[in-house]
Amino acid sequence: MRQYSYTALLCCAASCIVLLGGCASSTPQTAAVRDFAALAPKLQSYHELTERYRYTYQREQPFLDAAADASERQQDRERQQACNDFVKLQSGVLAYMQALGRLAGDKQYDLEDQVKGMAGGIRAWPDKGLDERHVNAFAGLTRLLARSVTAPAQQTALQDLLRAAAPAVQQLLDAMQNLLRLYQRSSENEQAIVLGMLETELPYADPQRQRLLRALAGVLQQEKRQEYHLFGLRSTLARQHLATIAERHQALLAQLPAAPAPQERP
Incomplete structure (x- = not known):
């Protein structure tokens, strides 16, 4: 009987500690965070389109004349460097979402x-839609996440991260939307180059002597139209x-409680 009472007392005490400690797995808010x-x-779709944008030149190159090839090759070198930063945006938002999940009790x-x-940060690419505001937001989020790695899975820590990181995360999501629009413009330019060349050259292929060429070019044209669609x-x-x-x-x-007012120093 004594052993049972002692065990029950321990369980009760442990439950009280969990409740008093703000266990992150017991509220509607933490469930919503998880x-x-x-x-x-869902961020994977952004990553896939970034990688597609990275290899734009490789797809365009067979359809470029010498002058256009020189220009596009130069753009490709810059594009490769920029994409290294573009993919980091996704990594930052992904790490933030998972940090919230961990603080909400998901192990x-x-x-x-x-x-x-995320160490080392990112560079600004203003002509592509990634400017200094986004660079600073990424740096700020990196610092917050570095601290959150060792934070206990408690509701207070969860709410603190939500409040502190909100402006930076919004900036990064805006930057990613900017870049998706860049990828769209780039794809439209690529489509004009590729389909433009096929539509211009194909009618001049001799129907008798170049039947195979016309057939292959027609198939390629159809495939490319489907690809861009x-x-x-x-x-x-x-x-x-x-x-x-x-x-x-x-x-x-919007569901966060009001932040506690700072205590006045005596």
Whole structure:
């Protein structure tokens, strides 16, 4: 009987400690945060389109004349460097979403490697839609996430990260939307180059002597039209995914209780 009472007392004490410590897994707010963190895979569509943009020159090159090739080759060198920063935006938002999930009690997220990958920051590419505001936002978010790695999974820590990181995260989501528009413009330019060349040259191929060439070019033309159509659908979906993440993030912020007023010093 004594052993049972002692065990029951220990369980009761442990439960009280959890409640007093602000356990992050026991409130509607933390459940909503875990649902938000589960949206992280939707960022993959942005990553895929960034990688497609990275290899624009390789797709265009067979359809370029010598003058256009020299210009596009120069743009390709800059594009490769820029894309290294563009993909970091996704890594930053992904790490933030998973940090929230961890603070909300979801133990599947290990953030140390992701936060290390954000070290070194990013560069501004103003002509592409990534400016100093976004660079500073990324740096600020990196510092916040570095501190959150060792923070306990408590509701207070969760609310602190939500409040502190909100402006930076909004800046990064805006930058990603800017870049998706850049990818769209780039794809439209590529489409004009590729289909323009095929539509210009194909009618001049001799129907008798170049039957195979005409047939292959016709198939390629059809495939390219389908490719650009699919890109348009993927681009729309990626923008919708980012919009959904931004809306759900704002909903979390709207549910936050008022921040405690700073205590006055005596």
